[in-house]
Amino acid sequence: xxxxxxxxxxxxxxxxxxxxxxxxxxxxxxxxxxxxxxxxxxxxxxxxxxxxxxxxxxxxxxxxxxxxxxxxxxxxxxxxxxxxxxxxxxxxxxxxxxxxxxxxxxxxxxxxxxxxxxxxxxxxxxxxxxxxxxxxxxxxxxxxxxxxxxxxxxxxxxxxxxxxxxxxxxxxxxxxxxxxxxxxxxxxxxxxxxxxxxxxxxxxxxxxxxxxxxxxxxxxxxxxxxxxxxxxxxxxxxxxxxxxxxxxxxxxxxxxxxxxxxxxxxxxxxxxxxxxxxxxxxxxxxxxxxxxxxxxxxxxxxxxxxxxxxxxxxxxxxxxxxxxxxxxxxxxxxxxxxxxxxxxxxxxxxxxxxx
Numbered sequence: 001x002x003x004x005x006x007x008x009x010x011x012x013x014x015x016x017x018x019x020x021x022x023x024x025x026x027x028x029x030x031x032x033x034x035x036x037x038x039x040x041x042x043x044x045x046x047x048x049x050x051x052x053x054x055x056x057x058x059x060x061x062x063x064x065x066x067x068x069x070x071x072x073x074x075x076x077x078x079x080x081x082x083x084x085x086x087x088x089x090x091x092x093x094x095x096x097x098x099x100x101x102x103x104x105x106x107x108x109x110x111x112x113x114x115x116x117x118x119x120x121x122x123x124x125x126x127x128x129x130x131x132x133x134x135x136x137x138x139x140x141x142x143x144x145x146x147x148x149x150x151x152x153x154x155x156x157x158x159x160x161x162x163x164x165x166x167x168x169x170x171x172x173x174x175x176x177x178x179x180x181x182x183x184x185x186x187x188x189x190x191x192x193x194x195x196x197x198x199x200x201x202x203x204x205x206x207x208x209x210x211x212x213x214x215x216x217x218x219x220x221x222x223x224x225x226x227x228x229x230x231x232x233x234x235x236x237x238x239x240x241x242x243x244x245x246x247x248x249x250x251x252x253x254x255x256x257x258x259x260x261x262x263x264x265x266x267x268x269x270x271x272x273x274x275x276x277x278x279x280x281x282x283x284x285x286x287x288x289x290x291x292x293x294x295x296x297x298x299x300x301x302x303x304x305x306x307x308x309x310x311x312x313x314x315x316x317x318x319x320x321x322x323x324x325x326x327x328x329x330x331x332x333x334x335x336x337x338x339x340x341x342x343x344x345x346x347x348x349x350x351x352x353x354x355x
Contacts, residue, residue, distance in 0.1 A: 002027065003172065004066040006085055007076035008035035011102065013143035014135030015074055017047040019172060020055050027058040029066035031077065031085055035059055038140040046142040049135075067092040072168055074100045076131075078286050079294035082108045083333045090115035093123060098168040100126045105190050106294040106334045109157040109183050113355045114338075124161035124168065129153040129180075129189035130255075132173050146274065151254045153189050153246070155180040159353040181243065184352045187302070188238040189245045193295025194230035195263075196287035197316040198223050199279065204323065207280050215279040217271035224264025226312070231263075233310045237299065240306040241345060283324055292320045293332040301335065306345050 001024050005012050008030035016026040028035055036059060039045070044054045060066035067073055067089065077085055082101075086108070093099070093116065101108055104127035112125055130152055138144045154177045156165030162179065169177045180186055199215065202223040206213045219227070231248040238245045249260045258269040271277075280287050296313050303310040321328055340348060 001071040002069055004070040004073045010136040011131050012076040014133045014145045017051050027060050027066055029060040043141050049145040051145045063088045064092050072098045076102050078290045079105050086112045098124045102128045103130045104186050106298040107338055111334055113157050124165040125157045126154050126165035126169055127183050127186045129186045149255055151176055151178055153178050153180045155183050155186045157183045158355045182353045185243050185245055191248055191251045193291040195227050196291045198226035200287050203279055208283055210281040213279045215277045216267045219267035221264035224262055227263045230312045233312055240308055288320055293328040297329050297332050305348055
């Protein structure tokens, strides 16, 4: 299949490497234009880690070139780029194409669906709760793929295209997908925001001073207890919407193959397996700038719609507003476009199933 990958960060490069190894034809478009600079002159992508080798990389100059003739489009940018990417992507999509959002947050699929509906276009939009692999850039022309997830959750908007969305994901990445009832279940399955919030709080000065510190090795028992407590809020919120979603222990077990237990113990086991994974060396990190406005803020909105208090989520937003001297609620540019405040739980759930 010809697959347009939007985003040239570690995940986008990792997807290009994986899909090439599986016999597909990825073409990469970087909205910032960085990929055209990094791979100028036909330079190949050097892949290390779980996948190895050097591969030629097809690059698109713009969104239209990337999407033209593609069977599927994978959006692999940070959430603060979703709105701009979707508004560039929507006019280029055509019938019989499918879109994957990796990883989904902040009602993103609903925004893209509305843009397509305005054109009279009805396509499957598959939303993942996390990425299919873990990867990071290694220099201007490299990527290190540190792992490929054994299982991950997917739901499709509109729900009537669920079979097509699941089939597309499996055709590209194999039989590793667990279908979930709807996009709301996916939103409530994204574990990065609470985990990253707690980790950054516990290691704030280390990040701010640019120190080397192990990501999972720094999730101590105390940090782990914050993650466990935030997970309890998330699971209660899911139940308020009639959904059962995976716990943080399920996530660690499926992603890293460690035995269930308190998060602090599970993180220590991951650290023993993956000591090379380091935490951010700055406060200007997606652990904050993506996960607070596009992870914690939408969950707080869901809590308000369900009539539930999420005190730890709300406290996390307020703390990082103070730490970074920013208004992270205002930095989410998807929520104002969607106008979801004031909906009943049933009305919101219907929109996240039917569009």
